[in-house]
Amino acid sequence: MSGVSLSNIKKAYGPIDVIHDVNIKVEQGEFVVFVGPSGCGKSTLLRMIAGLEETTGGTIDIEGVDVTHLEAAKRGVSMVFQSYALYPHLSVFDNMAFSMQIARRPKDEIKQKVDEAARILQLEDHLDRKPSQLSGGQRQRVAIGRAIVRQPKVFLFDEPLSNLDAELRVQMRMEIARLHNQIGATMIYVTHDQVEAMTLADKIVVLKSGSVQQIGSPLDLYDNPDNQFVAGFIGSPKMNFLKGIVNEPRVDGKITITLDDAPNTTFDITSGSATLNAGDAVTVGIRPENIGLEHDETVGPTVLLKPEFTEELGGVSYIHTQTKDGVRVTIERRSERNRIDQEDLQVTLPVRDLFLFDADGARLR
Amino acid sequence: MRPKSKNNKTLTAILLIAPFIVCYLVVFAYPVYKMFAMSFTDAPLIGEGDWVGLENYVRMFQHKLFYTSVYNTLYFVGLTVVPNTLIGLGIAMMIVRLNGMVQAGILILFFMPYILPVTVVTQIWQWVLDQQFGVAQPLIEAVTGKRISVFRDPLWAMPMVALITIWWTNGFNVLLFISALRNIPTDYYEAASLDGATRMQQFRRITWPLLWPVTALVLTLQLIMQLKIFDQIYLMTQGGPFNSTYVLLQLVYREAFGRNQGGYASAVAVALFVLIVAVSILQYQLLKARGKS
Ligand SMILES: Nc1ncnc2c1ncn2[C@@H]1O[C@H](COP(=O)(O)OP(=O)(O)OP(=O)(O)O)[C@@H](O)[C@H]1O
Ligand SMILES: [Mg+2]
Numbered sequence: 001m002s003g004v005s006l007s008n009i010k011k012a013y014g015p016i017d018v019i020h021d022v023n024i025k026v027e028q029g030e031f032v033v034f035v036g037p038s039g040c041g042k043s044t045l046l047r048m049i050a051g052l053e054e055t056t057g058g059t060i061d062i063e064g065v066d067v068t069h070l071e072a073a074k075r076g077v078s079m080v081f082q083s084y085a086l087y088p089h090l091s092v093f094d095n096m097a098f099s100m101q102i103a104r105r106p107k108d109e110i111k112q113k114v115d116e117a118a119r120i121l122q123l124e125d126h127l128d129r130k131p132s133q134l135s136g137g138q139r140q141r142v143a144i145g146r147a148i149v150r151q152p153k154v155f156l157f158d159e160p161l162s163n164l165d166a167e168l169r170v171q172m173r174m175e176i177a178r179l180h181n182q183i184g185a186t187m188i189y190v191t192h193d194q195v196e197a198m199t200l201a202d203k204i205v206v207l208k209s210g211s212v213q214q215i216g217s218p219l220d221l222y223d224n225p226d227n228q229f230v231a232g233f234i235g236s237p238k239m240n241f242l243k244g245i246v247n248e249p250r251v252d253g254k255i256t257i258t259l260d261d262a263p264n265t266t267f268d269i270t271s272g273s274a275t276l277n278a279g280d281a282v283t284v285g286i287r288p289e290n291i292g293l294e295h296d297e298t299v300g301p302t303v304l305l306k307p308e309f310t311e312e313l314g315g316v317s318y319i320h321t322q323t324k325d326g327v328r329v330t331i332e333r334r335s336e337r338n339r340i341d342q343e344d345l346q347v348t349l350p351v352r353d354l355f356l357f358d359a360d361g362a363r364l365r
Numbered sequence: 366m367r368p369k370s371k372n373n374k375t376l377t378a379i380l381l382i383a384p385f386i387v388c389y390l391v392v393f394a395y396p397v398y399k400m401f402a403m404s405f406t407d408a409p410l411i412g413e414g415d416w417v418g419l420e421n422y423v424r425m426f427q428h429k430l431f432y433t434s435v436y437n438t439l440y441f442v443g444l445t446v447v448p449n450t451l452i453g454l455g456i457a458m459m460i461v462r463l464n465g466m467v468q469a470g471i472l473i474l475f476f477m478p479y480i481l482p483v484t485v486v487t488q489i490w491q492w493v494l495d496q497q498f499g500v501a502q503p504l505i506e507a508v509t510g511k512r513i514s515v516f517r518d519p520l521w522a523m524p525m526v527a528l529i530t531i532w533w534t535n536g537f538n539v540l541l542f543i544s545a546l547r548n549i550p551t552d553y554y555e556a557a558s559l560d561g562a563t564r565m566q567q568f569r570r571i572t573w574p575l576l577w578p579v580t581a582l583v584l585t586l587q588l589i590m591q592l593k594i595f596d597q598i599y600l601m602t603q604g605g606p607f608n609s610t611y612v613l614l615q616l617v618y619r620e621a622f623g624r625n626q627g628g629y630a631s632a633v634a635v636a637l638f639v640l641i642v643a644v645s646i647l648q649y650q651l652l653k654a655r656g657k658s
Contacts, residue, residue: 052555073561085552089574098570099560150560 001064003028003186004049004154010057011044011210018044019210021058026188026203028063031180033189035197035233036207042190045207046156049188050079063153078147079156082163084139086131086146092118093127096145117145120182121175137168144179157189161196173199194234198222206230228361231285237318237330239285239355242303246280257282257356259301261323267301269351271364282364285355288318288332292348300351305329306344321345404631410621414628421632430608430616431633435640437523438612441594442644444527446587450580452531453538458572460539461546472543476536483533487600490529491516516602519609526597526610533597534590538583545579546572581652588648592641613637 004026011019019041026032034042047053049060051072059068067075086095093114094101100110118124121141131139140160147155157176161169177200180187191197197204198218206213206221206229214226218234225231231239247256247266254268255276276282295302305321319331331347356365404421408414425431460471478486493501496514506512515521549572557567573580595614598604604611604619613633621630 050559052559072555072559077559079556079559081552081556083550083552085550085556087553087571087575098557098562102557102560102562102566102570146556146560 001028002026002061003030003063004188005061006045006049006058007061008058009045009048009055009060011041011048011053012056017210019048019056022207022210022212024205024212024215026186028186029184031177031187031189031200031202032205033191033197033201033203034205034207035191035194036213037233038192040207041210042192042207043158044210046079046158046188046190049075049154050077050156051075052079076153077156078150078152078154079158080140080143080147080160082159084131084143084163086139086142088131090130091127092123092129092131092134092142092145095131095142096149098146099150113149114145117148120148120179121145136164137172140164140172141175144176148179148183153186155185155187157187159191160189161191162193169196176200195236198234204234206233225355225363227363228283228285228357231355231357231363235287237288237332239287240291240329241357242284242286242323242327242329242349244282244284246276246278246282248278249276257284259284259303261325261327262301262303265297265301267351269354269356269365271356276358276364281359283357283359283361284349285357286349286353288330289334290350290353291329291331292350293331293333293345294348295346296348300349300354302346302348303329304344304346305331319345400631400634403628404635406628408627408631409625410627410630417628421629424629425632425636430611431636433608434611434613434616434633435636437608437610438592438594438637438640440523441527441530441612442588442591444524445530445591446584448527449531449535449538449587450583453535453583454542454576454580456535457539457542457546461543472539475539478533479536481533483596484600486529486533487597490525490532491601494525517606519607522602522606522610526594526601529601530591530594530597538587541579541583542576545576549575584652585645585648589641589645592637592644613640 002025004024006022006024009019009022009024010017022045024032034045036042044053048055049062051067051070055068059066061067062075062077087098090098096114096117097110100113114127115124118127121144123138123141123145126134126138126142131142134142140163143160160176161172164172173196176189180200189196189200201218203215204218204221205215208229213233214221214230216224221230221234225234228241232241242259242261244257244259247258249255249271250268253270255271256266256268258266292299303323305323307319307321309320311318311320315334317333319333321329321331323329331345354365355363358364403414405416405418406414407417407420456475460468460475463471481489493499494515496502496512502512505515513521515525553571553575554567557571562570593614594612595618598610598612598615599618602610604615614637617630617633617637620626620633
């Protein structure tokens with residue numbers, strides 16, 4: 001059975017369409033992350049699933065029931081807000097017990113459920129405190145506890161970690177992953193941080209301007225992005241993009257390309273598309289870890305880069321460079337530590353690791 | 366040199382606050398002291414009197430009009446303070462649900478009476494409630510079956526003064542409540558509605574407790590203001606009919622300016638002062654206890 005399924009979902013605020021025809025299927029027990037840049041409609045989509053926002057078109061199903069026009073409370077979903085939305089005048093216990101008190105559940109049942117949630121989240125010692133007396137991470141846990149107590153069919157998280165500092169964010173990320181393993185509920189999680197998406201998700205939905213760009217497992221998106229946007233969004237540091245031009249399409253499915261930054265060399269590459277003509281603009285993509293620091297023309301084109309600065313992280317370092325036209329290129333290096341300063345670098349872009357996109361960003365290879 | 370610069374600073378500070386201190390002493394502290402002092406003398410309105418000890422107070426406690434005034438003042442407070450606060454809250458809750466310009470427009474409508482001077486307010490209402498031409502009379506007639514000259518009817522006079530006072534001052538309370546309501550994040554209501562709370566439950570469990578500090582403030586401000594009721598009464602009923610709207614400040618006014626009894630008027634003023642302090646402290650303690658629970 002599917003946990004949540006969105007079919008042809010649309011949302012308009014007055015004349016402005018913010019969600020266009022979104023189709024997503026979330027399996028029961030799956031952890032799905034919606035990721036995309038700010039303003040792409042992630043929160044709107046999540047709030048529509050929660051029932052906090054009207055759906056303009058399409059249908060939302062939760063565990064086989066059409067909930068499109070059902071009020072929020074009856075959908076069986078819990079939401080963890082970015083601001084936590086903890087009631088400041090209530091103790092941690094009362095915050096977590098709120099939904100059950102509203103439903104007039106018996107006192108001992110409430111206590112048992114809240115205690116259990118508190119145990120899972122290590123909040124037992126703080127039940128009498130007010131939210132203002134807790135740290136950011138503890139508040140976050142209370143907000144999650146409030147969701148757990150309701151035993152919802154679906155958990156919704158809207159950027160729950162964005163108010164925490166970096167270290168705590170990593171820690172809470174692991175706790176959420178552990179929680180998901182422990183209770184096995186369907187979870188939908190919104191973030192604009194692709195690292196969070198990669199580490200937590202069973203399945204990632206990449207959104208841009210209200211449209212789904214691609215849906216797939218984290219590694220799927222990494223290895224096989226459908227378009228230049230996904231390729232650039234997933235992965236840290238970002239994929240490098242270099243502009244080029246098609247010299248000649250050939251009958252054997254290969255094309256010959258000249259990079260703008262290496263006008264004197266051409267290379268052949270297999271392209272999935274037969275519609276390219278000589279003179280068409282293309283974009284070549286390569287991940288930072290695939291760029292070869294040694295000069296080897298037999299594996300692919302070589303490009304001259306001017307190093308700007310290097311981030312040394314110990315095990316790995318990132319060399320930030322520019323081409324002569326000012327296009328930024330990041331190179332990842334492991335284990336070697338000799339410094340590369342100022343002198344220009346002649347790097348190799350192995351053809352087998354190259355991605356190819358047409359002028360509109362669609363993937364050709 | 367440190368000590369010297371410190372002295373300099375102290376001197377500057379004294380110079381800077383001196384005008385305020387002088388003003389305070391001249392126009393506030395001295396008259397207050399004088400009032401307390403006068404209440405133990407038989408002074409007329411102008412000039413000194415002789416020390417008479419507690420005689421003014423003894424007389425006050427034997428004065429029937431004093432008890433009537435205390436009763437009426439408290440009656441007026443009861444008719445205005447809580448209703449004015451609740452009405453303000455109700456109107457504010459309706460207005461915050463509107464958006465943008467509509468909200469601003471309606472808010473201005475409700476706030477408008479507050480900027481009117483009391484004389485204009487009483488003129489308007491005397492006209493509205495006039496027995497012969499008053500636009501409100503058909504309504505009164507529909508309810509009671511007859512036209513009533515409300516300011517000449519002991520049963521109607523005080524409630525009408527209270528109603529007019531609420532109409533006049535309510536906008537300010539609405540304003541305070543609106544700013545408090547706007548400070549409650551919408552997330553709370555969204556979280557609560559996901560938890561299945563009805564509008565009524567949301568109000569009882571979220572809005573009301575979070576609003577409590579402002580409600581307590583509004584109640585206290587109202588209480589102090591309404592205990593000092595005078596202007597509306599002076600302009601509309603002069604304490605009548607049959608002393609049914611006679612209030613404490615009215616009594617002070619009558620004794621001081623009507624009967625030239627400065628000492629006795631001071632004693633009544635002291636009584637009002639004590640009443641305000643006592644009721645305010647009582648209310649503050651009650652509100653604090655409520656806020657904690
Ligand atoms: N009430 C509204 N009226 C009009 N437009 C709105 C409204 N709420 C959101 N939008 C628009 O809808 C789009 C999507 O907003 P949404 O909040 O879903 O973005 P988001 O992906 O969650 O971004 P972020 O990462 O910044 O939270 C935005 O362009 C926003 O301007
Ligand atoms: Mg958002």
